[in-house]
Amino acid sequence: MKDNNNFDGPLTRRSGMTSGGHGAKLRWIIITIIGLGVLILLAVGGTYLHERSDFSAKDLKSTKIIEFKVPQGANAGMIGQQLQNAGVIKYASAFKNYVDLNNVNNLNAGYFALSPKMSIATIVAQLQKPGALTPKEGMLQPGFVLMREGENAAQFAQTVAKQTKFSAKAWLATLNDQAYLQKLAKQYPDLLNSAINAPTRYKLEGYLYPATYDVRNAKTPADITTQMVAKTNQVLQPYYADIKKQKLSVQQILTLASLVEREAVTPHDRGVVAGVFLNRIDDKMTLGSDVAVKYALNTTKTNLSIADTKVDSPYNLYKNQGFGPGPFNSPSLTSILAVLHPIDRDKKYLFFIANLKTGKVYFTQTIQEHDALNAKLVAQNNNTK
Template identity: 30%
Template sequence: MGWFAYSIWSSSSDSNQVIVKIPAGASFAEVLDTLTEAGLVSNSIAFRLLAVTTGSDGKIRPGTYKFTRGISNAALLNALVEGRSSVRMKVTFPEGSTIRRMAAILTREIGVDSAAFVRLANDRKFLEKIGINASTAEGYLMPDTYFLYWGEQPETVLARMSETFRAFYTDNLKKLAAAQGLTPYEAIILASIVEGEARTEGDRPIIAGLYLNRLRRGMKLEADPTIQYILPDGPRRLLYKDLEMDNPYNSYRYKGLPPTPINNPGRASITATLKPASHDYLYMVAKADGSGQHTFSRTGAEHEQAVKLYRKRVGTE
């Protein structure tokens, strides 16, 4: 049935305008059902005959299209084959998305080749072309809402997202990184950890300040999000054996920051890292009240009590 193969709605600006979505992998029969139910094809036999005789029945491109009712079969078919009349789709990437998660979102929403996206996002030569001087684009792709065409090329999407990041991460912000004793890249690495840890806006600058305190004291960060990043079956609840993995991203074993960002942090986490709260906290544990907030401590003894209270409330002690 046509409902399976398409989404259709009228444009608010003109009742004669129709937006039709043709998904990847749709058969010609499904496409024809879609167009007929949208009121764009009145004679399905004539449309099928035209498509078959011109060899266009197997060349229709997936996408989201806007057409005017009354369009001729020839014009409609040509537009579908050439990909014309396509409209942009709204694609949103949540803060803290990894490259792989972004690739999955792009595949689901606009049919982008996820493998090609991931490959290019880790291709140093390509990254240099779009202004990224690193081995990976992780951390350089701004989570935001973008309007993209169905089947958009991975190169185009990566360039757009990195451009949006650069527009935000200005020289003035990079100077703030230096004030915290960080390079611009290190600030993004730390911001990605803050993004992975924080669940509330109020906690972000406090968590950033806490990690900076640990770095300045030569302490290991012991940040769970760095472990989640390297788990082949994550994210999931961490086990003690996970903390023993010999991996440079394991902040329970290695001091300092991991080699690269562990996700693509949003504006709020980057800002919190560059403008952290000033305090003496060195430890934190999640509260057991479902608020997403943390209990912060200055000493190991205080932290042990906070952990004990957490375990008691969640019933693990």
């Protein structure tokens, strides 16, 4: 028994010494990990602080001119991220920090010509100026084409003629080529089933998503069209279920969206305008859209005459009830979503009018309110001339 006690004692002591050794190692490992974590946090924090304070140009030697669009309603954080994604600036966080530090609150929407050789201060100064309503054609390189938001097929055909080896006529022919359309419809049935047999001027009007396309490898005019239709399908893919819930066809959604695109500017106004159109359809009223009449007349003039609104055309939505034959232009996703999720329908607005000088859109429920407001706006604008 004594021998056993003597034998157990040293073992227990050695065991205690071993446990202590492991504890020391464990403490050392924990301390090391914490230390490394602190160093990493300091490094990350230092990098972040450096990025936030780096207001210098991305590339002083750059010769690039990048056309950059600031969307309506975009905040500084969104703009900064888009500038970084476009290759204009190094760090989105630096742009946001500069704007905050300088209390900049008047960044404008529109198109701007920017360059990586510009400092953030210069870029912010540029964005405080009025943005262009449309991109500049001259900024496109040969082999690239731009379909603008709210542009129609005939207008875009001129871009094709300028930027590619194909004529406007040859490209427009693809929009009504039945064999080609049937092939596309099989590939994109959710998108095109309601468009193929519609009595429209161009079957694919409205199905050419507004974007810039690289068509340097296009061997035929149809190669351009295919790329544009594929883009439209990609953009609409997440919303086909919503369209079915509305119990409207894609053709009807895009038709209303094309009107909304040209009748209002801000996302909110577009949502309310979409509600007005849907309310008028429910009440069996004509849509009374100038956009539709201008398409019928192939004109871009600002003011229409009474005679213009009486033109005999299925596209004249002053005379014809319903949606009309089909889209009048290529609407943006903002306008499409406005139709899918209209605003203030419960207010029963049936009329709207825009002040062409300020861009503000007013909504009314009755024709009497609408006429009175119209007279008031005309008087105000005449007095400010």
